[in-house]
Amino acid sequence: MDIILIAAITQDGFIAHNSNEVITWSKDLALFKTQTMGYPVIMGSNTYNSIENELKGREIIVFHRDKKPINILNSLSSDKCFIAGGGKTNAYFAPYLSHIFLTPHPIVFGAGVKLFDGKIKEKNLFLENTVTVNAKENIVQFQYKIIN
Numbered sequence: 001m002d003i004i005l006i007a008a009i010t011q012d013g014f015i016a017h018n019s020n021e022v023i024t025w026s027k028d029l030a031l032f033k034t035q036t037m038g039y040p041v042i043m044g045s046n047t048y049n050s051i052e053n054e055l056k057g058r059e060i061i062v063f064h065r066d067k068k069p070i071n072i073l074n075s076l077s078s079d080k081c082f083i084a085g086g087g088k089t090n091a092y093f094a095p096y097l098s099h100i101f102l103t104p105h106p107i108v109f110g111a112g113v114k115l116f117d118g119k120i121k122e123k124n125l126f127l128e129n130t131v132t133v134n135a136k137e138n139i140v141q142f143q144y145k146i147i148n
């Protein structure tokens with residue numbers, strides 16, 4: 001199964017100003033919707049509570065600290081699933097990721113929630129594809145495969 005982390009990030013590697021932010025600065029919400037449609041989407045409780053729109057058409061799995069990521073992943077029968085944040089959840093699922101889809105945005109926060117909020121192992125990535133998110137603003141999604 002492809003296990004894909006998907007995130008909008010700042011140029012200094014943050015995904016939010018704080019743990020309860022309703023993200024309004026991201027330009028790739030439409031792309032997120034298209035790419036995740038029909039697939040299980042795993043997210044942490046802070047992220048779930050900060051989402052304003054319903055994520056129709058997807059099985060949303062809310063991760064809690066008493067669950068084991070591997071058990072959640074083993075329960076899925078899909079050929080693909082998405083890890084959709086936040087930083088803590090991304091760190092919990094980091095050992096199992098096969099891909100990382102990142103959309104860097106033209107903004108610097110200086111502080112906030114990191115892409116991975118927790119200690120993770122170094123990873124080497126291969127850029128497989130890019131997708132234009134917003135041609136006018138030159139915003140691009142980078143689709144990386146994790147090679148080791």
Ligand SMILES: NC(=O)c1ccc[n+]([C@@H]2O[C@H](COP(=O)([O-])OP(=O)(O)OC[C@H]3O[C@@H](n4cnc5c(N)ncnc54)[C@H](OP(=O)(O)O)[C@@H]3O)[C@@H](O)[C@H]2O)c1
Nearest residue numbers: 007008016019021044045046047063065085086087088089
């Ligand atoms: N830019 C983007 O693409 C993007 C994407 C997703 C989210 N976000 C933003 O990311 C922020 C949320 O990120 P987050 O890292 O704070 O939260 P999160 O990963 O969404 O949720 C926190 C997770 O960590 C667990 N946890 C909390 N405290 C813990 C502890 N002391 N020990 C062990 N596990 C613990 C929680 O379990 P319990 O449920 O048991 O507490 C929950 O599973 C929000 O502002 C959201 O908008 C941004």
